[in-house]
Amino acid sequence: MSTVTKHVLVAGGGVAGMEAAGALAELGHRVTLIEKDQKPGGHLKQWHALFPDRRPADEVRKYLSRRIDNRNIKLFTGVSVEKVKKQGHDLHIELSDGSALTADAAIIATGFDLFDARRKEEYGYGIYDNVITSAELEDMFNAGRITTADGRKPSRIGLVHCVGSRDEKVNNNHCSKVCCVTAVKQAVEIRQKLPSCEVFCFYMDMRMYGPYYEELYRESQEVHNVNYIRGKVSEASANINNRLVIKVEDTLAGRPLRMELDMLVLMVGMEMSQAGTRLAEASALGMGINRFLETGDHHYGNNLGHVKGLFYAGTCTAPMNITDTISHARAAVTETVRYLTTR
């Protein structure tokens, strides 16, 4: 086994980037970790608790912080990777602050952006105060206060699945995978924190694909009395009492349904990040029809880019949960090390 130290660039300091950087550093490689925000941690920074077990997100944040606490890692924040170019055996990397560096290999881990809910204007985000996103509900959980915009305790909250996912109207035909179980998790949390508040999930399909997701779904019904209505919400408006009114078809009853709510939570999906898109376009990396990075082979090569020495980790390739993101990052490290030791 080669013990020659190599230099690897990791673009993006979220879950995937931190895990990849940590694993590479552990193997003795020199890592430059580039994060566009002021602090690493990605979207996890905002999250209060994680599905399916509702453990504090802080536990995973702490794990990742320990992971990158390694003298082989140089972390730069507030700067992003703008372009990656093959130069002989090396990769030439340009950063947003105008500087450049050279690496033996690079892992792209630029992650995802949450769907901008204003693009689904019919749901009234940015128009009605009490229409919020799933991420903003996490803010409320963090603050320990779930209230309407005027400070009242909500008595009924609706959660809308598939906002910005599985929707041709916003050019996202893909499923974001994690929103269904996030909705169930948040519904349970609301019921625990506000036992007198009714909670309704409006879903098209319940995609409980991961371990213990279906169990959480069951628990939400059995223990927490969360209500599920099968139908896509078509619009939200406000009535004279300033309560929200939604329209949906109760497809299982086969009749249109109208309901007043104090708060509407939009389960926003995942899109390829803007920073990742910029990098992909500048570096001529292929993107799939879902606009995430296209991998070398979606069965057995989904960490491989089309440029030798360039690897992908995490949600820059497709929506995935934290468990899968960490596994994907580790797999990217395996591919990277194989490349560095055999080229």
Added chain:
Amino acid sequence: MKGSTGNRFGFTVNRSRLIDYDASDRLVRDYVTLREPSFRLCFACGGCTATCTAGQHAPFNLRRMNTFIRRGEIEPLREEVTRCMLCGKCLLVCPRGVNTRNVVSVAAEAIKKLDRNEL
């Protein structure tokens, strides 16, 4: 059609509630699919029905109508196609981009042809 035997013997036989897929008629489905291929994309979310003006007051349900067409359930479809006002609001919400309004028009056309033995 397995219908009532009338009341000559003092009792009736209930019509079967089965969707008898092998006995049903899918000529209408084939006609609609050919002329409005986006029809196949419906995943039954009900967004169309939720926003439908006709459906607020009359028993019209576009999502259910699609299922009737798919299953070859012609009898309930006959009434369904007459209730749509063709306003097209459903087109604006459909997340699968189904040309919903045209599905209704084409289905109505198919039923007329079916009755004239032209399908």
